[in-house]
Amino acid sequence: MSGGQFMVVLIVAMVMIASIVKSRYGYHARHRGGLAGEPGAETAETQRLREEVKQLKERLAVLERITVEKESSLEREIERLRNS
Structure with a gap:
């Protein structure tokens, strides 16, 4: 070789x-x-950040639901006033 x-x-x-x-x-x-x-x-910091993101997503979902409910109730109130 x-x-x-x-x-x-x-x-x-x-x-x-x-x-x-x-x-x-x-x-x-x-x-x-x-x-x-x-x-x-997976460090303790990573776990903490994952938990924080989870909590923020839950809070965002609640805020979205409240916003949609208020819009719907406001639309119903406007329609009720128009029909009166």
Whole structure:
């Protein structure tokens, strides 16, 4: 095996090993929670922010419902006054 062929085999082996390591450690850490500071990690701050967003969505839904109810009752009141 000449020096060029050996270099090609070495590069292919390095790429294969790197892809195995990347898929083994990169994928599992992202999708299983991983260590603190990694992209998929659930920290206390993340949990707090998720809870806050949930509460804000609930409050928004209540405000939307109140607004729609007021518009409907206002329309009914206007129609009642027109018909009087």
